[in-house]
Amino acid sequence: MSLPALETTPIPGLVVVRLDRRDDDRGFFKENWQREKMLAIGLPDFGPVQNNVSFNADRGVTRGIHTEPWDKFVSLATGRIFGAWVDMREGESFGATFTLEMDTSVAVFVPRGVGNSYQTLEDATSYTYLVNEHWRPGIAYPALALDDPSAAIAWPIPLAEAIISEKDQNNPTLDPATAIAPKKTLVVGALGQLGRALHGAYPGADRVDLIEGEGVTALDLTDAEAVAAWPWHEYAVVLNAAAYTAVDAAETAEGRIAAWGANAIGPATLARLAREHHFTLVHVSSEYVFDGTAPLDPGHTEDEPLSPLGVYAQSKAAGDIAVGLAPRHYLLRTSWVIGDGKNFVRTMQSLADKGVSPSVVEDQVGRLTFTDELVRAIRHLLDREAPYGTYNLSNGGPAMSWREIAQAVFERSGRSADDVSGTTTAAYAEGVLAQGNPFAPRPLNSAMSLEKIRSTGFEPEDAMVALDRYLA
Structure with missing residues (x-):
């Protein structure tokens, strides 16, 4: 299989990866993560240690915007999503946003300190992500309101019609005082x-x-x-x-x-x-x-x-x-x-x-x-x-x-x-x-x-x- 293609975004370190998906009458096959090829196109050798899968039964499920203390590599196993990212790190790019509709041929590398959110566009959508630190109970990390006016994310499914947890409905708005410091x-x-x-x-x-x-x-x-x-x-x-x-x-x-x-x-x-x-x-x-x-x-x-x-x-x-x-x-x-x-x-x-x-x-x-x-x-x-x-x-x-x-x-x-x-x-x-x-x-x-x-x-x-x- 050929090398995937890498695309940069307005958020430093956040990159889009176009995967080499092979389709036939049986379905499709892709190399979702192939370390040697990913390094060859310029992804960091971020050392994933855990693989998580999020299954979403209904169209309109919207999760985030969560700013997690690890790097992650997000892709889809089934369905389609709308992804939204906001840079929550200290520095000139604080508050920068990027959005993208993703299907199973697209992946995104999300660096530590960048808030991420996903809205499902089809029923029975599963996205999977690799992270380079083990999840631990009690970890707290910043979140951002899905309707934050400064981020101004144009959700395909209006938030009033989306399926959102109570916790994510009460996330705060963007505040430079809470910007994430570098390690x-x-x-x-x-x-x-x-x-x-x-x-x-x-x-x-x-x-x-x-x-x-x-x-x-x-x-x-x-x-x-x-x-x-x-x-x-x-x-x-x-x-x-x-x-x-x-x-x-x-x-x-x-x-x-x-x-x-x-x-x-x-x-x-x-x-x-x-x-x-x-x-x-x-x-x-x-x-x-x-x-x-x-x-x-x-x-x-x-x-x-x-x-x-x-x-x-x-x-x-x-x-x-x-x-x-x-x-x-x-x-x-x-x-x-x-x-x-x-x-x-x-x-x-x-x-x-x-x-x-x-x-x-x-x-x-x-x-x-x-x-x-x-x-x-x-x-x-x-x-x-x-x-x-x-x-x-x-x-x-x-x-x-x-x-x-x-x-x-x-x-x-x-x-x-x-x-x-x-x-x-x-x-x-x-x-x-x-x-x-x-x-x-x-x-x-x-x-x-x-x-x-x-x-x-x-x-x-x-x-x-x-x-x-x-x-x-």
């Missing part, structure tokens, strides 16, 4: 460097972390009961900035458990919830999922096989695999994150101010990623509706060693670059282990190719330009 954004790991930066970009977002803070609610993603009680259906986007980043401590018995909880179990839980509740999951990972043996040019690429070295790296790699199972996901692999809080740049700045001349490893090479650049990339991918998947993200410019970055900080702090001496990772590790402390293996090359995210129209800012602004 929300949630920041997970809101108290960390990246979480704080995300709050600046998404000030209206809900925020959670392991502990409570100002405006931050406690939520442990490894606590099944707490996760089950959280209203995940309220969110369109979940930004996961939570991570266990104590690379060396992850090598201890206690740290191993904490690292796997935050870096693997948490993302796996969010990926499962993203599948169930249809939100977009944005997850931030690390170049530590690679062993650092890639050529410096172009560096690690998104499709490179995972090769984590230590416990922290292994837990991050496990999280990456889990996030990849979410239908709508952006996985950003980043390196050497610098933001609001304790970090390498602030440490070097403090040492420079105190007159200390440190020894810094010079055989680990990569690029800094400032949290404001990471936030800018996240906003870019979401706003552009870039293809879902994995993207490398760091600031731009040449790859540098930790020593070269420390020297850059010293020079900007009024010290000489020569005040920073070099050492090797092996020598540094030997000193740490000699003191009885754990030491995790590091990838020597943390540089990543940035070509994939550039292909979406995003140009990373040079790391040294960002460093100047950060230190200023």
